[in-house]
Amino acid sequence: MTVPALRFFVCNGCGTVYADIEPPAACHRCDGERIEELRAEDQAFDYFTGQ
Secondary structure, X not given: OXXXXXXXXXXXXXXXXEEEOOOOOOOOOOOOOOEEEOOOOOHHHHHHHOO
């Protein structure tokens, strides 16, 4: 059995970072729809530091 990898996404409107297996349809904080996946090397750092 394969477990899906956790991915990290950022809202370009307010900077909120999400950790999930799929990108959110919209930001839960500002309702922005400009969500993009963080680069692999920055993902965990940005999520846990609130960058």
